[in-house]
Amino acid sequence: MTDYERISDSDKVRIVSGFIKNAPPGEFNEVFNDVRVLLNDDRLLKEGASSAFSEYNMEQFTPVKVERDHVLITQQGKLDGSRFVDPRNKRSFKYDHLRKEASEIQPASVDVTAEPHRVSLDTAVQGYAKEHYPDGVVTVYGSSSGGKIKLVVCIEDHKFSPQNFWNGRWRSEWEATFSPGGGNGEIKGVVRAQVHYYEDGNVQLVSFKDFTDSFSTADPAKGIVKAIEKAENDYQSALSDNYKTMSQTTFKALRRQLPITRTKFDWNKHAGYKLGSELKGTVQ
Amino acid sequence: MSQEQQLDCALDLMRRLPPQQIEKNLSDLIDLVPELCEDLLSSVDQPLKIARDKETGKDYLLCDYNRDGDSYRSPWSNKYDPQLPDGAVPSDRLRKLEIRANDVFDTYRELYFESGVCSVYLWDLDHGFAGVVLIKKAGDTDKIKGCWDSIHVIEVQEKAQGRSAHYKLTSTVMLWLQTIKAGSGTMNLGGSLTRQTEADHNVSDANPHIANFGKMIEEMENKIRSTLNEIYFGKTKDIVNDLRSVGDLNMKAKQQMLATELNRKLQDRD
Numbered sequence: 001m002t003d004y005e006r007i008s009d010s011d012k013v014r015i016v017s018g019f020i021k022n023a024p025p026g027e028f029n030e031v032f033n034d035v036r037v038l039l040n041d042d043r044l045l046k047e048g049a050s051s052a053f054s055e056y057n058m059e060q061f062t063p064v065k066v067e068r069d070h071v072l073i074t075q076q077g078k079l080d081g082s083r084f085v086d087p088r089n090k091r092s093f094k095y096d097h098l099r100k101e102a103s104e105i106q107p108a109s110v111d112v113t114a115e116p117h118r119v120s121l122d123t124a125v126q127g128y129a130k131e132h133y134p135d136g137v138v139t140v141y142g143s144s145s146g147g148k149i150k151l152v153v154c155i156e157d158h159k160f161s162p163q164n165f166w167n168g169r170w171r172s173e174w175e176a177t178f179s180p181g182g183g184n185g186e187i188k189g190v191v192r193a194q195v196h197y198y199e200d201g202n203v204q205l206v207s208f209k210d211f212t213d214s215f216s217t218a219d220p221a222k223g224i225v226k227a228i229e230k231a232e233n234d235y236q237s238a239l240s241d242n243y244k245t246m247s248q249t250t251f252k253a254l255r256r257q258l259p260i261t262r263t264k265f266d267w268n269k270h271a272g273y274k275l276g277s278e279l280k281g282t283v284q
Numbered sequence: 285m286s287q288e289q290q291l292d293c294a295l296d297l298m299r300r301l302p303p304q305q306i307e308k309n310l311s312d313l314i315d316l317v318p319e320l321c322e323d324l325l326s327s328v329d330q331p332l333k334i335a336r337d338k339e340t341g342k343d344y345l346l347c348d349y350n351r352d353g354d355s356y357r358s359p360w361s362n363k364y365d366p367q368l369p370d371g372a373v374p375s376d377r378l379r380k381l382e383i384r385a386n387d388v389f390d391t392y393r394e395l396y397f398e399s400g401v402c403s404v405y406l407w408d409l410d411h412g413f414a415g416v417v418l419i420k421k422a423g424d425t426d427k428i429k430g431c432w433d434s435i436h437v438i439e440v441q442e443k444a445q446g447r448s449a450h451y452k453l454t455s456t457v458m459l460w461l462q463t464i465k466a467g468s469g470t471m472n473l474g475g476s477l478t479r480q481t482e483a484d485h486n487v488s489d490a491n492p493h494i495a496n497f498g499k500m501i502e503e504m505e506n507k508i509r510s511t512l513n514e515i516y517f518g519k520t521k522d523i524v525n526d527l528r529s530v531g532d533l534n535m536k537a538k539q540q541m542l543a544t545e546l547n548r549k550l551q552d553r554d
Contacts, residue, residue: 005318006318007315007316011315012316015312015313015315015316016316018312019297019301019309019312022301022302022305023300023301024300024301024302027300030296030300031297031300031301033293034293034294034296034297034300035293035297037285037289037290037293038290038293038294038297038313038316038317039316040285040290130533130534131529131532131533131534132528132529132530132532132533133527133528133529133533134526134527134529134533136528157527157528158527159523159526159527166519166523168523168524168526168527169527170524170527170528191469193524193527195520195523195524196300197475197515197519197520197523198299198300200477200478200479201299201475201476201477201478201515202298202299202300202303202475202476203303203459203473203474203475203476203477203515203516203520204302204303204304204472204473204474204475205471205472205473205520205524206302206304206470206472207468207469207470207471207472207473208469208470209468209469209470210469232528233530234467235467235468235469236524236525236528236530237530238465238467238468239468239471239521239524240521240525241467241468242428242463242465242468242471243517243521245425245426245428246428246430246461246463246473246516246517247513247516247517249425249426249428250423250424250425250426250428250430250461251430251459251461251512251513251516251517253423253425253430254397254421254423254430254431254432254459255396255397255421255432255505255509256395256396256397256398257506257509258396258506259395259396260395261395264502265391265392265395265396265498265502267388267494267495267498267499267502268490268491268495270388270391270392271384271388271492271494271495271498272489272490272492272495
């Protein structure tokens, strides 16, 4: 009977946390349940891996309904004690990472210098999202420091169809910094698209791109949305182009539909009993 | 928590975690639940690795079916690397068939894949034999790296004094495509699809085993190729375009409304 080398509890937690954080969009519960059975130690799971639950939700830009509006769970919006800020409605709430519910809503303070810019941008981005995202959720954060304004835009959209064995999510994060009333502002961002298809298989698209650009501060909200729209449209078009090349060139070059003879493999010729070769030895 | 339940959960997990990290995921899973090691290694498909047979200078593919301990058996020399004098090998009769199968499937590989590596491993069963046909083909075009791995596991149950047999085929094809480009950043589209089929065939000199299961493998691989095309370049792309629209959705909605209105007016006129 082999005596298995057991790994330490901290290594188990590391592995289990890794699995949880890599759950595809919409499949956290299934991965959580699998991990629970495999670890077979609920106490260790709760104590060691609960930070993985919150990291997952923040990474995924998980949307949550707070009264009549939707807000995203993000690193940007994190406050102490499992609380998150909802900038649009000037409030904060407690978030249960397993139940995915908000509670204990309280008013939240705003950065008065940044707030007018944050509001303009929030309105502009919501308009932009209605044009491009069927079910998009937008959260815009604002802060200021030494005369500079920093606005962070988070956009999320997802489609879950487990009954058809697929799920997908799009996430955009844009950070714009500028000094009001002069010059250009800087914007950097990252856009991610992930799709999981799992009927009799496991196929995943994992794609992301980093961006850097500048924008005019004549009308910062307009300038920022213009930069975002161009970058995201170009990115999505480039993805489409890649799909075309992959299917028409790369995939075709891997395996032909049929041999060059345009007929299937002649198994009986190649694998059949070769009478000729059997006699070769004798007929000389 | 029974071992069977744990294996089910492990396999479910492998169907959900990004396939791009199969090897790491499998290794972590084995570390986490070492009792499942052998079961996992034999039931989780991994991208095929290539090794070179030092004796013949020919390449061969590595999988759990030609593994014994930490050594792998070459289909060319029938020897293990690193050396294993008592390593599991097919019976003499089956080895002859294995040599023949490697030869035939290599020709199949040439006609469909035009390059790449193919290996066939057979092992004895009580009333027949089993085998795996492996094909690996890599190709890079236009800054896109692609790789295809075929894993066809066949089980042959001989019947009627060898005049017929029941064949069970489980085929997994892994397809990996990745690109890093200025316009599209990192795009990684990968994973696998698995299908099964079974059939009875007569066995004779004109219809030897290799022809019987060869035809099944060819038909299966052609089908899976077609499905891969649909899923990878159709379905996943459609899902991305459902998440975000390059065109203005408000415009599309207006156009849709106008089209519906026009249709209604045309129908009213009739």
